[in-house]
Amino acid sequence: MTTSDLRTALLSADPRLSKFSPLPRILAFDEFDSGTHGWTELLGNYNGRGDLSTVDDHMRDFRPPQLSACNFFDIGTHGALSGTYALKLATRPYKGHTAVAIRRLTMSGRGLVQLETYFAFKSEATLGGGSELDTFGDVQWDGNTHPSEAQFGAFTVATDLCGDGGLRYHTVARYQNTDLDNRFTRQWMAPTVPEPTPREHFEGKVKLEYAADFTAPNPEDWQAFGEPQELCYNEVPTKVNWHYLRWLVDTEKRRNVELQVNDRVMNMRDVPVPPYEERYETLENLLNFYFSVRTHSAVRNFLFLDSVLISVDW
Amino acid sequence: MRQSMTAVLERDTTFDTRFATEPYEVAWAGEARWFVQHVGGDGTATYITQVSPDGITWCDLDDVEHAVEPGKLVSWPVTGFGHWLRLRAKVEGSVQVRIHLAVKA
Numbered sequence: 001m002t003t004s005d006l007r008t009a010l011l012s013a014d015p016r017l018s019k020f021s022p023l024p025r026i027l028a029f030d031e032f033d034s035g036t037h038g039w040t041e042l043l044g045n046y047n048g049r050g051d052l053s054t055v056d057d058h059m060r061d062f063r064p065p066q067l068s069a070c071n072f073f074d075i076g077t078h079g080a081l082s083g084t085y086a087l088k089l090a091t092r093p094y095k096g097h098t099a100v101a102i103r104r105l106t107m108s109g110r111g112l113v114q115l116e117t118y119f120a121f122k123s124e125a126t127l128g129g130g131s132e133l134d135t136f137g138d139v140q141w142d143g144n145t146h147p148s149e150a151q152f153g154a155f156t157v158a159t160d161l162c163g164d165g166g167l168r169y170h171t172v173a174r175y176q177n178t179d180l181d182n183r184f185t186r187q188w189m190a191p192t193v194p195e196p197t198p199r200e201h202f203e204g205k206v207k208l209e210y211a212a213d214f215t216a217p218n219p220e221d222w223q224a225f226g227e228p229q230e231l232c233y234n235e236v237p238t239k240v241n242w243h244y245l246r247w248l249v250d251t252e253k254r255r256n257v258e259l260q261v262n263d264r265v266m267n268m269r270d271v272p273v274p275p276y277e278e279r280y281e282t283l284e285n286l287l288n289f290y291f292s293v294r295t296h297s298a299v300r301n302f303l304f305l306d307s308v309l310i311s312v313d314w
Numbered sequence: 315m316r317q318s319m320t321a322v323l324e325r326d327t328t329f330d331t332r333f334a335t336e337p338y339e340v341a342w343a344g345e346a347r348w349f350v351q352h353v354g355g356d357g358t359a360t361y362i363t364q365v366s367p368d369g370i371t372w373c374d375l376d377d378v379e380h381a382v383e384p385g386k387l388v389s390w391p392v393t394g395f396g397h398w399l400r401l402r403a404k405v406e407g408s409v410q411v412r413i414h415l416a417v418k419a
Contacts, residue, residue: 125370
C-alpha cells in the first residue's frame with residue numbers, strides 16, 4: 001500500500017471528511033456545530049480614531065454571520081447536513097443588500113488552493129398578504145414552483161489574495177439566480193474588474209452607495225462562464241437541500257482553475273483575474289476567502305454553509 | 315470551554331423613528347446580553363427584547379423597557395428566549411446607535 005492509498009483509505013473511512021476531496025494539506029476544516037471557525041463579518045476600513053462614519057457606505061453593513069439550526073415557520077428546526085447548525089448569511093430585506101462572511105489566512109507557499117463546501121440558498125418565507133404574492137419575477141405559483149425562488153438574487157464565493165511584492169487580486173465565482181429585474185438567469189459569473197477599495201474612495205476615485213455591489217458595482221463588469229445551471233431550490237423557502245461546491249485556484253499562476261458544483265465541472269482557466277494596478281502594503285501573503293449573498297428583491301436572502309474545507313498542495 | 319459569540323447588529327446607525335434590529339438566530343445559546351450604546355444624536359430611545367418562533371413573527375419577551383440617553387451604554391441580560399432575538403425601539407428625536415448582542419452556550 002502506498003502513502004497515497006493509505007491517505008485515501010483514511011479519508012474514505014472518516015464520515016466527516018469522506019464527503020470532501022481535499023488536496024494533500026488541509027488548512028481548515030470548519031463544521032459549524034463547533035462555532036464559526038473564523039468566518040466573520042466583513043467591515044470596510046476606518047480611520048485612526050475608530051470613527052465608523054469613515055467606513056464606505058457600501059461596506060458598513062454586511063451583517064454578522066449566524067449559527068443557524070435552519071429554523072422555519074412551517075416545520076421548525078430543519079438542521080444542517082452534519083449535525084444541527086450551519087453558518088448562515090442573511091441580508092436585510094432591501095434590494096441590493098449583501099451579507100458577507102470572510103475567513104482570513106495567509107499563504108505559506110504557492111500553488112493550488114481548493115475550497116470545498118456544502119451549501120444551500122433560500123429566500124425568506126412570506127406570511128400573509130394577498131394573492132398577488134403568488135407571482136414574482138418569472139414565477140406563478142403552480143403547486144410546484146414557488147415565487148420565493150425568484151426573490152433570490154445571487155451568491156458568491158471569492159478570494160482576496162496578495163503577495164509577490166504586493167500584487168493583489170481576487171478570484172471570484174458568482175451564481176446569479178436572477179438579474180436585477182428578478183428574471184431567472186441561473187448563470188455563473190465572474191467580474192472583469194478588480195473590487196473597488198477603501199483607498200480608491202479615500203483618493204476620491206470611487207464613491208459607492210449603500211447596497212452597491214461591492215465585488216463589482218457595474219453589472220456590465222460581470223461576464224458569464226460555463227452554461228446556465230439549475231440548482232435545487234426545492235419548491236418552497238423552507239426546504240434545505242445541500243449542494244456540493246469545489247473550487248480550485250492557483251496562487252502560483254494567480255489564476256482560476258475550475259469550479260465544480262454538484263455534477264457540473266466548469267473550466268475556469270480562461271476566466272480573467274484582473275489584478276490591482278498599484279501594489280499593496282501590509283497584505284503580503286494574504287489568503288482570504290469570502291462568501292456573500294445578495295438580494296435583488298426586498299426579501300431577505302440566505303446562504304447556508306454546512307461545512308467548509310480549505311486545502312492546498314503546498 | 316463554552317461557545318460564545320458577539321454580533322454587532324447595528325453599527326452607528328442613525329434612527330429618528332421606530333425600528334427593529336434584524337432577526338438573529340441563537341438556538342445554540344443558553345444566555346444572551348444586549349449592549350446598546352448611543353454614540354451620537356441628542357435623542358432618547360427605549361428598547362424591548364423580542365422573541366420569535368421563526369424569525370418572522372415577533373412578541374415581547376417581557377414588559378421591561380430599557381431607556382438609553384445620549385452618550386450612554388446600557389446593558390441587560392436575556393434568558394429563557396426561544397431561537398430568535400431582536401430589539402424593537404421607540405425613538406424620540408434622533409439617535410445614533412451601536413448594538414451588540416453577546417451570546418454564550
